[in-house]
Amino acid sequence: MLTVREASIISAYTGVLIGEFSDMCKYIEEKLDRPVFTHELGNSDVWEELKAVCKEDFINIPIER
Numbered sequence: 001m002l003t004v005r006e007a008s009i010i011s012a013y014t015g016v017l018i019g020e021f022s023d024m025c026k027y028i029e030e031k032l033d034r035p036v037f038t039h040e041l042g043n044s045d046v047w048e049e050l051k052a053v054c055k056e057d058f059i060n061i062p063i064e065r
Contacts, residue, residue: 006061012050013058031057
C-alpha cells in the first residue's frame with residue numbers, strides 16, 4: 001500500500017493523479033518551495049521543473065516484497 005506522500009510523489013513525477021489532489025499540491029509546493037496555483041499545472045514548463053526536482057524522491061520510493 002502506498003503512503004499519501006508516495007502517492008503524491010508518483011503523481012507529481014508522472015502527471016497522473018493518484019490519491020488526493022490537495023496532497024499532491026502540498027508536495028509540489030514543498031518541492032518547488034513556493035505557492036503553486038492550479039492554473040500553473042497546465043503549463044508543461046512547470047511539469048518539467050517538477051519532474052526534475054521530484055526524480056530523486058520518485059526513484060527512492062521503497063519497494064516492499
